[in-house]
Amino acid sequence: MQHLPQNNILTPRSGVLIGMIAAAVAVRLVIFFVPGALPYNFTPVEAIALFGGAYFNDRRLALLVPLAAMLLADLVIGLHALIPVIYGCIALTALLGANLRGRVRALPVAGYAFASAVMFYVVTNFFVWLMGDMYPHDGAGLIACYVAGIPFFKGTLAGTLLWSGALFGGFELMKRRWVSLRAAAA
Numbered sequence: 190m191q192h193l194p195q196n197n198i199l200t201p202r203s204g205v206l207i208g209m210i211a212a213a214v215a216v217r218l219v220i221f222f223v224p225g226a227l228p229y230n231f232t233p234v235e236a237i238a239l240f241g242g243a244y245f246n247d248r249r250l251a252l253l254v255p256l257a258a259m260l261l262a263d264l265v266i267g268l269h270a271l272i273p274v275i276y277g278c279i280a281l282t283a284l285l286g287a288n289l290r291g292r293v294r295a296l297p298v299a300g301y302a303f304a305s306a307v308m309f310y311v312v313t314n315f316f317v318w319l320m321g322d323m324y325p326h327d328g329a330g331l332i333a334c335y336v337a338g339i340p341f342f343k344g345t346l347a348g349t350l351l352w353s354g355a356l357f358g359g360f361e362l363m364k365r366r367w368v369s370l371r372a373a374a375a
Contacts, residue, residue, distance in 0.1 A: 201369045206244050207254055209356055210237050214258040216352075221266050230344035234259065235305045236352030238279045242286020243293060244360065251283050274316045278309045293357055302353040303346070310342040 213233035220227050238255040245251035256276055263272065282305040289297055314335050317323070324330035324337075364370045 201367075202371075203245065203247075203250065205363065205370055206241070206250075206360070209360065210241060210254055210258055213237050213352060213356065214262050217262050218265060221262075228340070228344035228347065230341045231348040231351075232345075233348060233352035233356070234279065235282050235309055235345065235349040236302060236356055238282035239286040239289070239298075239301055239305055239349075239353055240356040240360070242283035243289035243298075243357070248287070251287065252280055255279055255283055270320060271313065271316055274313055275309075278305075278312050281308065293361060298353055298357050299350065302349045306342070306346040306349040309345055309349075310338060314338040 213236065217232045217234065220232055237258065241255045242251045245254065256279060259276065259279060285301060285305060289301060315331070317338070318326070318331050318334040324334045360370070
């Protein structure tokens with residue numbers, strides 16, 4: 190009997206992780222197409238990246254899956270000038286999520302979720318100010334841009350915390366039930 194080489198990338202664990210991320214992206218699309226259903230930016234975007242970084246043993250997948258999921262959603266929603274900045278934030282969050290490997294507990298996950306939402310708010314609003322013409326390019330304009338972004342930040346923070354809890358908590362519960370989802374960190 191011949192043994193086939195083991196594919197370390199597409200395992201049952203990777204399939205479940207990709208499926209959970211795909212479901213979260215589907216929620217992003219629903220939120221977009223049903224305006225007013227939830228607060229602005231109440232999406233799983235940062236939570237998806239954090240989750241992928243923490244659980245994918247293959248770092249390529251940790252970056253590729255959240256970014257590919259975003260690209261697919263953005264092809265439906267629409268492309269815009271800030272996409273490189275947003276994708277950069279997502280990639281950075283996925284890299285930060287790798288620090289949670291082997292230490293997935295409520296407090297560290299909540300801390301990283303909070304930090305990623307703050308980072309996303311600070312970076313994206315800075316580039317809205319820098320690249321756009323909605324605000325004067327001075328200190329007062331930058332402050333006005335950050336103030337105008339507070340409603341979006343509230344949604345990003347709440348969404349990142351809630352979706353992180355759902356993704357991390359859901360996967361930890363599934364790992365207890367199905368041994369094949371447990372894997373040693375690579």
